[in-house]
């Protein structure tokens with residue numbers, strides 16, 4: 001676009017909704033990169049007493065919160081619905097009942113306001129959070145997506161071109177954190193508590209297993225590690241031995257991080273990319289950030305991660321992803337349905 | 352100046368456009384397809400077929416339950432958002448009352464029943480009295496056999512309606528007596544009835560907050576009930 005035009009040009013605004021799990025979120029993003037508003041109504045306190053997300057309760061909270069969150073997102077951005085160029089919505093993966101609230105709302109909004117609808121893959125959204133955090137970042141890069149539900153290595157070749165190199169065969173990294181935290185009687189969600197405890201412990205105190213650490217294998221497995229930690233805690237309890245919880249947390253976290261870091265660097269080398277980005281809820285883990293940062297520096301690779309608020313589930317990352325889909329006309333129509341086990345890069349476009 | 356009415360409380364997907372004294376159009380479908388796939392395309396098609404512009408809609412009436420939790424949420428998400436974006440009022444219409452509203456027969460008890468799983472139903476009782484629909488018993492969750500046995504003790508004829516009436520057809524016929532299974536066109540929900548009762552509620556001054564309107568679940572989630580049992584809350 002010409003410079004003179006750019007000055008008078010109105011920004012391209014995307015509004016997005018995210019209701020795939022336990023956060024109800026709406027956001028407005030300008031030109032795919034500038035967050036004008038990012039309203040997140042978290043349900044963590046509601047689910048805390050159950051020790052995990054209860055799908056039916058999550059869905060009930062979403063329908064309660066969704067319109068107020070959208071209204072606030074528009075108000076905070078200072079724009080009217082009619083100024084929006086595209087509406088993005090997470091349609092998978094996630095909890096089906098929770099996804100359906102967002103998808104139904106987005107379709108009705110798109111129809112009523114006559115604005116094109118974009119179905120967004122939640123995992124792609126997590127990766128795109130990095131474009132919001134780092135305005136200069138551009139593909140290609142290697143993305144490590146780690147959250148309560150996912151552990152995936154994705155080669156991001158372009159804004160709309162992804163290759164999934166590998167993912168977890170069983171538990172997600174975040175899931176392992178939550179389960180270990182629960183056994184250690186730490187509050188839900190356990191990730192941040194383990195991270196804090198680990199900082200005070202010795203990561204080499206206990207030798208927990210590192211699964212599938214073969215060369216150029218990009219699949220993960222964390223269920224064996226989780227069992228090993230549980231066995232260690234149980235047998236210590238049986239023998240009435242004193243447990244150093246900080247050492248357990250540090251050794252467990254080190255085992256997770258070692259695998260994540262070595263596979264990410266190997267993947268970057270194999271694909272010949274010089275940038276690694278972290279994404280997903282576990283990207284907020286300070287131990288992980290420190291280790292990836294250090295290893296990347298050693299290998300001469302640039303390393304990016306989003307601010308904590310963009311690591312958790314939020315609609316700004318969905319609005320960012322929607323912007324790039326809007327650029328290539330990748331729209332959904334009113335038949336769009338929730339896809340609870342949607343795979344990365346497998347957008348279904350009904351036209 | 353029509354309103355749009357929606358009912359997705361059960362497997363029936365029904366949308367209608369109606370004015371205060373006329374039904375312009377209705378699409379009522381019972382298929383295996385999900386509400387999520389059907390509802391918005393049906394609304395768009397309905398407006399198109401009836402040649403009504405969305406800007407001409409004067410309100411949205413939505414069946415708020417009881418019924419399938421997910422079905423209700425799809426209907427309500429859609430209705431609330433349309434009302435919000437088109438800046439028109441929304442009115443939540445109790446599902447069982449809307450069914451009875453569609454069967455204006457005096458001298459009988461109307462007993463709509465919707466599936467509440469594990470042999471239970473959501474049930475309410477109504478009668479028509481001097482041209483007005485009256486609620487005899489508000490919506491409850493009850494065991495279906497006991498409910499039908501109790502209805503068979505009534506002196507008046509009882510018209511049993513809803514998906515559970517169809518599901519337990521054999522039981523109704525077996526008990527016989529005063530129990531009547533409603534005819535197929537009355538036994539299921541119709542959005543035109545939701546529109547009719549919706550207009551009635553609006554006339555009575557009922558207004559619902561588009562932000563806060565929620566489904567009428569009747570039941571709490573299983574997790575909440577289990578948690579309270581385990582922690583000795585309540586009884």
Ligand SMILES: [Zn+2]
Pocket residue numbers: 122126147280281312313
């Ligand atoms: Zn997520």
